[in-house]
Amino acid sequence: MMNTYDIEELAYRAMGKTEEETDALIDNGDIDDAVYEKYDCSFDTYCQIVTDLIRFTPIVVSPLTGTEFHAFVDAGQQRAIVTAARLK
DSSP: OOOHHHHHHHHHHHTTOOHHHHHHHHHHSOHHHHHHHHHSSOHHHHHHHHHHHGGGSOEEEOTTTOOEEEEEEETTTTEEEEEEEOOO
């Protein structure tokens, strides 16, 4: 299950915001307005799109637990943003 905070982070990062800007916007911003202005859809619709697309993301393995999961990744920061259990 993906959490809303992670999807907000993905949305802001997809909009070109830095990690620091993203954190500030999540704490103080209105994701609904930001998503609507950029993508002309509600945040709920954006969440559904992310949910539908997660199956097409690469499989990542946690170095700590060995757990495999799907993830939208930030290759530059070498970290996963949105994760979901591996779909079989």
